[in-house]
Amino acid sequence: MKGLRGSFAALWSLALGIGQVAFWPALPWDADTAAALALGVISVALLAVIGGWLSRFAAAPRFALGYLLLPFVLGSCWALQANHQSLAERLPLALHGTDNKVTLEIEGLPEASTAVANFGSPGVVPGFFDSRFRARVRDSERREFVGKRLLLRWYRVDPDTMAKMIPGSRWSMTLRLKRPRGSINPHTFDYEAWLLEQGIYATGYVRERGAAPEYLGVERGVGSLVSGLREHLRRQITAPDAGGHALKQEELIRALLLGDTGGVDSATQDLLRRTGTAHLLAISGLHVGMVAGFFLLLGGLVSRVVGIFRPHNPLLAAGAAGLTAAMAYTLVSGAPLSAQRALIMTTIAIVALVFRRRFGAGLAFATALACVLLLQPLAPLNAGFWLSFVAVGALLLRFRGRSSGEDDETAGQERPRIQVFRPLNYLRTALQSQWAILVGLALPSILIFAGVSLSGLLLNLIAIPWVGFTILPLIFLAALTPAPLQLGLWRLADIQLGWLLDFLAVADSALPGWQSLPLPSHLILLLAPLSCGILLLPRGLPGRALGWALLPVLLVGLSPWTRPSEPYLALTVLDVGQGLAVVAATERETLVFDTGASSGSGWSAGRSIVAPFLLADGRQRLDALVVSHGDRDHAGGVPGVISQLRVDTLITPGTLASRWPGAATSGPCVAGGRELWGELHIEWLWPRTSGLSGDENDHSCVALLTWRGVRILLTGDITSNVEAQLSARYPAFAPVDLLIAPHHGSRTSSSPALLDWARPARVVFSAGFRHHFGHPHPEVVARYTGIASQLFSTAEQGAVSFRWQSGRSEPVVRLARHAPRFWLAESGRNGAGESVAEFLF
Secondary structure, rough: HHHHHHHHHHHHHHHHHHHHHHHHOOOOOOOHHHHHHHHHHHHHHHHHOOOOOOOHOOOHHHHHHHHHHHHHHHHHHHHHHHHHHHHHHOOOOOOOEEEEEEEEEEEEEEEEEEOOOOOOOOOOOEEEEEEEEEEEEEEEHHHHHHOOEEEEEEEOOHHHHHHHOOOOOOEEEEEEOOOOOOOOOOOOOHHHHHHHHHHOOEEEEOOOOOOEEEEEEEOOOOOHHHHHHHHHHHHHOOOOOOOOOOOOOOOHHHHHHOOOOOOOOHHHHHHHHHHHOHHOOOOOOHHHHHHHHHHHHHHHHHHHHHHHHHHOOOHHHHHHHHHHHHHHHHHHOOOHHHHHHHHHHHHHHHHHOOOOOOOOOOHHHHHHHHHHHHHHOOOOOOOHHHHHHHEEEEEEEHHHHOOOOOOOOOHHHOOOOOOOHHHHHHHHHHHHHHHHHHHHHHHHHHHHOOOEEOOHHHHHHHHHHHHHHHHHHHHHHHOOOOHHHHHHHHHHHHHHHHHHHHHHHHHHHHHOOOOOOOOOOOHHHHHHHHHHHHHHHOOEEEEEHHHHHHHHHHHHHHHOOOOOOOOOEEEOOOOOOOOOEEEEEEOOEEEEEEEEEEOOOOOEHHHHHHHHHHHHOOOOEEOEEEEEOOOOHHHOOOHHHHHHHHHHHEOOOOOOOHHOOOOOOEEEEOOOEEEEEEEEEEEEOOOOOOOOOOOHHHHHHHHHEEEEEEEEEOOOOOHHHHHHHHHHHOOOOOOOOOEOHHHHEEEOOHHHHHHHHHOOOOOEOOOOOOOOOOHHHHHHHHHHHHOOEEEEHOOOOOOEEEEEOOOOOOEEEEHHHHOOOOOHOOOOOOOOOOOEOOOOO
């Protein structure tokens, strides 16, 4: 017992030492120094054990040094070395945007969608596909590329070429490569961190001009064999039957079997999120456990039959079958973090069963945690890591000290031989399990998704057994059976999934669903884990009721109406790449000016950046959404915003508002008009008439936003022609505190006439990083520098936020790329505005 306690403590200390490095603001030293430190710690540990140094200490110091401090330091050095190496494994900035001829091998399952037009309004290109895939470089003129992993896109691929794009296939092609980089905004998905965690050396796309890509054949090997099997199963699922009928829920079947969630449409994802059942699509311990359990039983049955003729240990064959199946399924599903965790814990459980050894679930959990972090020190940057381990940890804490079938009242008591109410006990255990998961995942859900599902507790009682005992077995059996029977099993699973979605849709309309919540304060972040942990303790332990006492404090702290009462204006220019999205918010009002771009593949800045940013701040309603004009880089995200937030008023130039009927009211922006929301005033300066389509750059709404003397000018994409007319129309125009540069700082805008007229103290350029449009143009930057304007750029500094407090003339400036994250330390730390910036993100 003493040895197990020491092992448990050492594993947790090791895991904590590894995981906490992922959140360091900067990495000291270098990879070689960190590796030398790790070797030094190992040497000290070995000398302490061999030389008996630890025995000279008392029990408590010996335990702290040997089982807590040394593993923690070793884990920290291990992660430090690995994270330095991950930073080094990124395309040098000098090669960003260059073309390179490489020979590569496709890894994993390529994603394919119907090709769309890249410019103008999204439109389908019939007969072609857009593909997104991972590949590893096998040969290149630049030797440093060899062995590196790339994340690539290939546009307008013909069907014959698409059929050859299978895992293990080799290609010779020219790539336009880019350094891994993503938009950096508060409260939104950190794509750049995800690329780092995934080990992506460069992103890019296939260049077909000059030399067409050449197919070189298929590479054979163990990795290609697994990937080939996944591709084979995917094609079986997507292939229509003899009558030309395809499975209606093929995307969900692919997700459950292969972990391929790329084809699941946004409507289904929203339904699963609102009902708290989105976890059913993630390959988790439920899936791995089902596979292992099924084959464990099957192997045991076969082993006992064989044992009639030749006596042997039946558990050995049963365990081998269960473990082999679990390993195979983990590989076929793409080996996500949750499946890795489940596989390690399943392996420990099966080994303990076969060799008749007791191995506590807590120790298995700690072993799985340490192993995953040793292999992937950056795993804490992945949301799936937290959701998987926290959910299992909550279950272990809730059922600690209980054996199967016991509830809190009967734990430790002698059970009757005949349990009349066994089904009720199972129902009670299921309720307690869902309660534990709901409590355990409440805080991670708020931090990651900015809300919780109120109906998830009830619906999961039905959805989990439905998927676990009917749908999953049908899918697994179909994957193992020959073609004639396979199609029938696919069909049965397809029907069941359709019924499940129908059931969830009805429940979603009848029950309270998703509740958006603001990000908690630091005090709530401290109290919430304590309260949840106390509530999950077994009943009867002293002090358990204290968890309920903390709930009112947590609920009040999470309430969206508990904002600071001191008046302020916060204006944030979000980092949406080559586009524009601006949020103006006071303690009560919220305005959005433009929504960023959307892509033909379905990505939307409105849905992925603007809405999450607002929801995390507890803002579920917009007083007004202003769309400056119809270009996709300004208006593409409008449907995404309207689908996530309530919009009271939609304001556009001319008749543009007719594209989006989701707002309560709508109207045009016309010069001379005024709007008032609390202390936020808008005066429209352009266009002069409402008789416009709203699609052209010079149709852009130009707004002067004022709050307690603060003047902010928003200009859309106007050109120098409109700038000259504005200066002539409003000759007594006072200087502005902030200008959002027209047309992202293009050469056709920001004319001397505009600068003399507006005389901005601060200017923000919203543009893509090293975009081929070249915004902002050097001549434009020089003009603003010449009038001593303070310059900011979302391309270099991420989201730029200004906060004016009542009674203060100067704003506090926050730059998202100055956040304390070590993967951002190499960029965004030198730029305009640094003297007044507070790096608080």
